[in-house]
Amino acid sequence: MGSFEATTTATDAAAATAAAITIPIIDIGPFLAGNETATPAIAAALRAACSNQGFLQVVGHSVPAALQTRFLSAVAAFFALPLRDKAALDQSRSACYRGYERLGGQKLDELDAEATTDQKEGFSVRPERALGRFLAGPNQWPPEGVLPGFREVYMEYFWAVHELSKAMFQLMALSLGLEKTYFDAFAADPDGICLCRAHHYPPTPPDVLGRTRGVGAHTDFGALTLLLQDSVGGLEVLHKRTGTWHAVPPVEGAYVCNIGDLMQRWTNDRYQSTMHRVISPLSNMDRYSCAFFNDGALDVVIEALPGCVEEGESPVYAPLRVEEHIVERYVQSYGAGGTLIGKAVE
Numbered sequence: 001m002g003s004f005e006a007t008t009t010a011t012d013a014a015a016a017t018a019a020a021i022t023i024p025i026i027d028i029g030p031f032l033a034g035n036e037t038a039t040p041a042i043a044a045a046l047r048a049a050c051s052n053q054g055f056l057q058v059v060g061h062s063v064p065a066a067l068q069t070r071f072l073s074a075v076a077a078f079f080a081l082p083l084r085d086k087a088a089l090d091q092s093r094s095a096c097y098r099g100y101e102r103l104g105g106q107k108l109d110e111l112d113a114e115a116t117t118d119q120k121e122g123f124s125v126r127p128e129r130a131l132g133r134f135l136a137g138p139n140q141w142p143p144e145g146v147l148p149g150f151r152e153v154y155m156e157y158f159w160a161v162h163e164l165s166k167a168m169f170q171l172m173a174l175s176l177g178l179e180k181t182y183f184d185a186f187a188a189d190p191d192g193i194c195l196c197r198a199h200h201y202p203p204t205p206p207d208v209l210g211r212t213r214g215v216g217a218h219t220d221f222g223a224l225t226l227l228l229q230d231s232v233g234g235l236e237v238l239h240k241r242t243g244t245w246h247a248v249p250p251v252e253g254a255y256v257c258n259i260g261d262l263m264q265r266w267t268n269d270r271y272q273s274t275m276h277r278v279i280s281p282l283s284n285m286d287r288y289s290c291a292f293f294n295d296g297a298l299d300v301v302i303e304a305l306p307g308c309v310e311e312g313e314s315p316v317y318a319p320l321r322v323e324e325h326i327v328e329r330y331v332q333s334y335g336a337g338g339t340l341i342g343k344a345v346e
């Protein structure tokens with residue numbers, strides 16, 4: 001286990017010197033190997049990270065490096081397809097938020113009217129299901145002849161990260177003093193809603209520097225995010241106390257893990273969902289990343305966990321069903337896209 005001081009952007013340099021934040025790198029290998037002697041220290045490190053900045057990087061995990069590499073190459077090949085091939089899979093053609101999102105298709109910083117739309121392309125995949133409840137339905141894939149093997153490697157990666165996310169929820173439970181299996185009904189539900197969204201951030205030439213943004217400032221909707229990023233950089237996390245932004249430097253093969261709004265609610269604010277964004281650094285490199293969100297089972301009711309409310313204290317939030325929360329956040333970030341809920345795929 002190790003840690004490093006996150007570096008800061010130039011504009012924030014002065015304030016940040018006083019407020020450097022630590023994003024710990026946590027090796028979960030011993031936990032995955034069933035080492036019960038080492039596990040409490042790992043759970044304690046997770047607790048510290050989640051109670052402070054809500055961001056950490058996970059190493060020693062179960063996703064093979066070779067699979068990450070094959071997956072990121074396949075993702076780069078997908079985004080390099082002609083626009084007409086990608087547009088044929090546009091998310092607006094899906095009743096369940098799957099497929100291709102063009103540049104500017106989402107705006108996560110809804111509070112800042114001046115902010116640009118997000119300068120990224122995305123491709124969203126979820127578990128293959130029959131149409132029915134919110135977010136259930138078929139994925140949209142490019143024809144096998146156009147991108148051979150893409151679907152196969154994407155789904156191989158999907159289920160590998162899904163396994164890791166289940167293990168992370170078990171560690172989260174231990175970190176909160178709960179039974180290891182406490183979150184299994186949420187995180188391992190066969191009908192649970194998971195999203196594996198790959199992103200491409202185009203290079204930023206000097207003439208647009210400062211006017212574009214990869215992803216606007218936001219917190220993640222769900223409980224826990226696992227993000228794979230390549231070596232280009234640009235992800236930043238907000239230090240709440242000083243309002244300064246800090247880079248989350250790429251660590252090869254690691255998963256950036258962060259707490260989402262549902263987990264903050266569940267823990268009665270003990271764990272923090274932290275604002276983050278992707279800036280567009282001056283670069284002639286394309287950046288690729290992939291976020292995995294395990295948002296659990298739609299009917300789970302999120303209310304303060306045992307041990308997260310002191311005697312005499314009232315819970316900060318009323319109980320809320322996962323489905324209500326996720327629907328509301330989708331409508332906020334996709335605007336009119338929210339009206340697609342329940343519409344049949346064309």
Ligand SMILES: O=C(O)CCC(=O)C(=O)O
Pocket residue numbers: 199215220227229235276277278289290291
């Ligand atoms: O691409 C990244 O580094 C971050 C993406 C992100 O924050 C998100 O998809 O919620």
Ligand SMILES: [Fe+2]
Pocket residue numbers: 218219220276
């Ligand atoms: Fe995010």
